[in-house]
Amino acid sequence: MAGQDISLLWQCLERWVAEKPDAEALVYGDRRVSWRELSDEVERASRAFLEAGVQKGDRVAMVAMACPEFVTTYLAASKVGAIWLGLNPKFSVDELRYILGHSEPSLLFTLREYQGVDLVQAGLTFEQEFQSIQKVVVIGEAAEGLESYESFVNQPRDSWATAVETRAAEVSPDDETLLMYTSGSTGRPKGVLQSHRAIIVSAEVEKNYMASADQGRMLLHFPINHVAADVEIGYTCLLAGGTLVLMDRFDPQESLEVIERERITMVGQVPVMFLMQFQAPKFKTMDWSSVKSFVWGGSGASPLLLGALKQIASATGANLVTGYGSTELCGFSTYSMPEDSLETLSTTCGKVVPPFEMKIVDAERNTLPPGEVGEIAFRGPIVMKGYFKNPTATAEVLDADGWYYTNDLGRMDENGYLSISGRRSEMFKTGGENVFPREVEDILEVHASVLFSAVVGIPHEVYDEVGHAFIMLKPGMEVIEEELRLHCKERLANFKVPKSFDIRPILPLLPNGKVNKMALKRELGLVP
Numbered sequence: 001m002a003g004q005d006i007s008l009l010w011q012c013l014e015r016w017v018a019e020k021p022d023a024e025a026l027v028y029g030d031r032r033v034s035w036r037e038l039s040d041e042v043e044r045a046s047r048a049f050l051e052a053g054v055q056k057g058d059r060v061a062m063v064a065m066a067c068p069e070f071v072t073t074y075l076a077a078s079k080v081g082a083i084w085l086g087l088n089p090k091f092s093v094d095e096l097r098y099i100l101g102h103s104e105p106s107l108l109f110t111l112r113e114y115q116g117v118d119l120v121q122a123g124l125t126f127e128q129e130f131q132s133i134q135k136v137v138v139i140g141e142a143a144e145g146l147e148s149y150e151s152f153v154n155q156p157r158d159s160w161a162t163a164v165e166t167r168a169a170e171v172s173p174d175d176e177t178l179l180m181y182t183s184g185s186t187g188r189p190k191g192v193l194q195s196h197r198a199i200i201v202s203a204e205v206e207k208n209y210m211a212s213a214d215q216g217r218m219l220l221h222f223p224i225n226h227v228a229a230d231v232e233i234g235y236t237c238l239l240a241g242g243t244l245v246l247m248d249r250f251d252p253q254e255s256l257e258v259i260e261r262e263r264i265t266m267v268g269q270v271p272v273m274f275l276m277q278f279q280a281p282k283f284k285t286m287d288w289s290s291v292k293s294f295v296w297g298g299s300g301a302s303p304l305l306l307g308a309l310k311q312i313a314s315a316t317g318a319n320l321v322t323g324y325g326s327t328e329l330c331g332f333s334t335y336s337m338p339e340d341s342l343e344t345l346s347t348t349c350g351k352v353v354p355p356f357e358m359k360i361v362d363a364e365r366n367t368l369p370p371g372e373v374g375e376i377a378f379r380g381p382i383v384m385k386g387y388f389k390n391p392t393a394t395a396e397v398l399d400a401d402g403w404y405y406t407n408d409l410g411r412m413d414e415n416g417y418l419s420i421s422g423r424r425s426e427m428f429k430t431g432g433e434n435v436f437p438r439e440v441e442d443i444l445e446v447h448a449s450v451l452f453s454a455v456v457g458i459p460h461e462v463y464d465e466v467g468h469a470f471i472m473l474k475p476g477m478e479v480i481e482e483e484l485r486l487h488c489k490e491r492l493a494n495f496k497v498p499k500s501f502d503i504r505p506i507l508p509l510l511p512n513g514k515v516n517k518m519a520l521k522r523e524l525g526l527v528p
Contacts, residue, residue, distance in 0.1 A: 006200060006239065007173045007196065007197070007200065008078060008079075008168075008171055008173065008196050009074075009075055009078035009079075009177060009196055009199060009200070009235065010042060010075045010076070010078045010079040010168075012238050012239050012241075013035065013038065013039040013042060013075065014039075015241070016035040016241045017035045017036055017039045019241070020035060020241070021034065021035050021036035022034050022035075022036060023035055023243075024243045025037075025038045025238070025243065025244065026038060026068050026071060026243070026244050026245075026246060027243060027244070027245045027246065027262060028067055028068050028245075028246040028248075031068065033068055038068075038071070038072070038075075041068075041072050041153065042072055042075045042076045042079065043076075043161075043164065044153045044154060044157070045072050045073060045076035045153050046076045046079045046080050046164045046167075046168075047157040047160035047161065047163075047164055048076075048152055048153050048155070048157065049076055049077070049080050049082065049107065050080055050160055050163050050164060050167065051157055051160055052106070052107060052134060052135050052152075053106065053134055054077075054080055054082050054106055054107060055081075055082075055106070056080070056081035056082070056167065056170060056171075056175075057081065057082070057083065057176070058082045058083070058105070058106040058107075059082065059083045059084075059085050059103050059104060059105040059106065059132075059179060060073060060077045060082045060083070060084050060085065060105055060106070060107045060109075061084075061085040061086075061087060061100060061103065061105035061107070061108050061109070062084075062085070062086055062087065062108075062109040062110070062224065063087040063088075063089050063091075063096065063108070063109070063110040063111060063119055063122075063123070064086075064087075064089060064109065064110070064111050064139055064224060064248075065088075065089060065111075065114075065223060065224060065247075065248035065249060066220050066221060066222065066223075066224055066229055066234075066246040066247060066248055067139070067246055067248055068246065069109065069139050069149055070086065070224045070229070070234075070246075071234070071238070071244065071246075072153075073109060074086075074178075074230070074234075075238075077177065078171070078177045078196065079164065079167070079168050079171070080164065080167045080168065080171075081167055081168075081170060081171045081175060081177075082177075083176050083177055083178065083179050083193070084177065084178055084179070085099075085103055085105060085178075085179040085180075085181075085191075085225075086180070086223070086224030086225040086226075086229065086230065087099060087100075087224075087225055088223040088224070088225045088226075089110075089111055089114035089115070089117070089119060090114070090115070090223070093117075093122055093125075096122065096126070097126065097129070098188065098189075099181050099189065099191075100126055100130060100133070101129075101130060102191065102388070102389065103179060103181075103191060103388065104130065104132035105132060105133060106132055106133065106134050106135075107133070107134065107135055107136075107137065108123060108126065108127070108133050108135070108136045108137070109136075109137045109138075109139060109149065110122070110123040110136065110137070110138055110139065111138070111139050111140070112138055112139070112140050112141070112143060120138055120143040120144075120146060123136040123138070123146065124136065124145055124146070135147070135152075137149050137152045171196070172196075173195065173196045173197040173200075174195050174196070174197055175195060175196060176193045176194070176195055176385055177194070177195060177196050177199070178193070178194040178199060178230055178231075179191050179192070179193055179194075179388055180192045180194070180225060180226075180227060180230060180327050181225060182327055182328075190387045190388075190390055190393055191387060191388030191389070191390070192327045192328050192384045192387060192388075193384055193385040193386055193387070193388050194231075194330050194384055194385065195385055197381055198330045198381055198382045198383070198384070198385075199230075199231050199235055199330060200235075200239065201330075201355070201380075201381045201382055202231050202232075202236075202329075202330040202331040202332075202382045203231060203232075203235050203236040203239040203240075203331075204239065205332075205353060205356075205382075206231075206232055206236045206331055206332060207236050207239065207240045209321070209323075209332070209335040209353060210236075210266060210268070210293055210295050210321050210332075210335075215240060215241045215242050215243075216237075216240065216242045216243075216265035216266055216292065217242060217243045217245060217262060217263055217264050217265050217266075217290075218233050218236070218237040218242055218243070218244055218245065218264065218265070218266045218268070219233075219245050219247070219255065219258060219259060219262070219264045219266075219267055219268075220233045220234055220237070220244055220245065220246050220247070221246075221247035221248075221249065221250040221251075221255060222250075227325070227326075227327045227330065227331055228268065228297075228331075231330050231331045232268060232297075232325070232331040232332065233266075233268050242265075243262075245258060245262045245264060250273060252273075252276040252277045252279065252280040253280040253281060253282050255273075255277065256277055256280055256282040256283060256286055257282055259286075259288075259290070259291065260282075260286060260287050260290075263290040264290055264291060265290055265291060265292045265293070266291070266292060266293050266295065267291055267293075267294050267295065268294075268295035268296070268297075269295070269296060269513075270296060270297065270513025270514075271296050271301050271302065271305050271513065272452070272509065272513045273513065274294075274296065274305055274308070274309065275302075275304065275305060275451065278304075278308055279475060288312050288315070288316050288318070289316055291312075291316060291318050292317075292318055292319065293318055293319040293320075293321055294309050294312070294313065294318055294319070294320055294321070295321045295322070295323075296321075296322050297322060297323055297324070297325060297332060301322065301345065301346060302445045302446075302451070303346065303446060304474075306320075306342055306345060306346055310342060319338050320336070320345060321335065321336055321350075322335075322336050322345055322349060322350060323335045323336060323349055323350045324349035324350070324376075324418055324420065326406060327384075328383065328384045328397070328404055328406070329378055329382050329383060329384075329404065329406075330382040330383075330384070331382065333352060333353075333356045333358070333378050333380070333382060334349050334350040334351055334352050334353070334356075334358065334418050335350040335351070335353055336348070336349070336350035337350065337351075344417065347419055348413075348417040348418055348419050349410075349417075349418045349419070349420060350417065350418065351415065351416040351417045351418065352378070352416060352418070355380050355381060356378060356379070356380035356382065357378065357379040357380055358376065358377065358378050358412065358416075358418065359376075359377050359403075359412075360372065360373075360374040360375070360376060360377075360410065360411060360412050361374050361375050361377055361405070362374050362375075363375075365377075365399070365405070370411075370412055370413055370414045371411055371412075371413065371414075372411060373409055373410065373411045373421050373436070374409065374410075374411075375405055375406065375407065375408065375409060375424055376405075376406045376408045376409070376410045376418065376420075377403045377404060377405045377406065378403070378404050378406065379401070379402045379403045379404065380402075383398070383402065383404045384398075384404070386398065407423060407424045407425060408420060408421075408422070408423055408424065409421040409422055409423070409424050409427065409436060420438055421436040421438055421439060422436045422437045422438035422439070426438075426456070426457075426517070428456075428457025428465040428467075429457075429464055429465060430457070430460070430463045430464065430465050430466050430467065430495050431462075431463040431464070431495055432464075433493075433495045433496075435455075435457065435467060435495065435496050437454070437455040437456065437457075437467070439492075439496065440453075440455045440467060440469070440488070440492065440496055440497075440498065441453045441454065441455050441469075443487070443488055443491045443492055444469060444471065444484065444487070444488065446487075446491075447479070447484065447487050448474075448477070449473055449474060449477035449478065449479040450471055450472070450473065450474070450479070450484075451472050451473060451474045452471075452472040452507055452515055453469055453470065453471050453472070453515075454469070454470040454507060454515040454517050454520055455467050455468070455469045455470075455498060456468055456470075456517060456520060456521055456524070456526065458500075458524060458526065460499070466498070466499040466500075467496070467497070467498035467499060467500075468498060468499070468500045468501075468502070468524070469484070469498035469500070469501045469502070470501075470502045470504065470507055470515070470520055471484065471501055471502065471503045471504065472504055472505070472506055472507040472515075473503065473504075473505060479503065481500075481501045481503065484498075484501055484503075485497060485498070485501070507520070508520065
């Protein structure tokens with residue numbers, strides 16, 4: 001089966017089982033799973049889903065981190081026409097309760113526990129609370145009242161083989177197969193629905209522009225509710241016939257050891273992960289020779305990060321790749337190019353690539369010329385189907401012509417390169433002048449002592465609003481407020497300079513590595 005003939009997620013298994021059945025598809029600690037073994041388990045899981053009563057369009061949810069069961073259930077759900085949903089075990093019980101109540105899954109898979117939280121008890125509680133949940137399955141040993149994953153999947157079900165074939169034949173490329181809930185940084189999380197087609201197109205483009213050659217080895221340590229796990233790294237690696245090396249958490253030291261031991265060829269992370277690795281003891285003796293591309297997204301790269309990655313890449317020949325993407329866009333939709341300079345990598349998110357389209361629009365959604373700041377919009381096969389059970393929110397961001405309006409502000413230069421100015425909802429006015437927090441944050445993060453910053457507008461009796469900057473320092477560094485103020489004054493118009501600073505050893509982060517501004521705004525009493 002040629003790569004372009006793959007139109008449904010699970011069909012990548014057919015291609016690679018035919019071509020290299022005994023090659024490694026998954027690595028998880030000491031566990032190594034071949035393509036044949038993965039295909040067999042997906043078939044067994046598909047039969048188990050049908051016997052459990054999973055109907056086309058039903059949701060199948062999993063509370064876990066990156067593990068083989070994540071891949072198996074994801075592909076099995078796609079085969080029987082179900083919609084798969086990953087949940088982060090770090091979520092509070094109330095967060096899990098909201099998403100499960102909203103998504104109404106028929107099956108729920110869960111770890112026994114995570115970081116001391118009893119997820120089995122939570123699973124039993126949810127089973128009682130939500131009528132939609134027909135069965136809860138525990139990953140690992142069976143628990144009281146719950147069947148184990150091994151038992152659920154491996155019971156003989158030969159009589160269900162024909163039913164799986166029949167159901168699989170009913171699935172089409174435009175069917176919804178993945179449900180991802182956004183971080184909820186601006187309120188309740190919304191469920192983003194993506195189709196087989198969107199995921200496959202996105203993965204094909206990611207495979208090409210991330211310089212991750214076919215059949216490479218990719219490291220995945222992102223939570224399974226994240227588009228990086230579900231599409232950008234996870235499914236891209238499977239579609240490319242690579243080996244997906246799974247870690248159930250991100251640990252700076254351990255991840256470096258895995259990169260070296262498993263000869264990882266593509267390392268995709270958010271900037272904070274790279275910066276934490278640079279502080280790990282292993283970094284001093286690290287062998288990076290296997291890595292062909294370093295990829296980052298989620299936020300801009302600091303001079304410290306770019307300098308370190310450039311030094312590594314100069315010695316190994318690796319590519320440096322960044323881009324802009326989102327859950328609603330099923331991953332990256334702009335990409336930097338191999339020939340791009342460090343300045344381009346530090347100031348832009350690359351440019352839009354086929355088959356995607358991008359434009360910058362004003363408040364009335366009229367297209368703006370190059371160089372002007374406006375809302376970023378995209379169109380193409382990667383745009384979400386919509387927000388689950390939320391037609392009002394869907395209509396606010398998707399128009400009749402298929403354009404998705406991101407709520408992010410940016411500018412596009414005459415060569416098509418995109419620069420981000422920040423969220424439209426984050427912009428504030430001070431003395432009648434518009435301030436884009438991202439522009440100020442970029443300046444602050446150039447300072448030698450600053451690792452991360454977050455700027456928000458706070459009320460002011462004279463200027464209406466002024467900037468307030470939260471600062472997270474690099475380990476072992478110190479700085480005083482006046483030094484940061486002078487640093488900004490030398491590089492920014494006076495009205496953009498924050499009027500106050502809050503310097504801290506750590507700032508709250510979202511799962512995608514960005515600073516959790518909503519949590520900081522709550523501290524200031526700006527939001528409930």
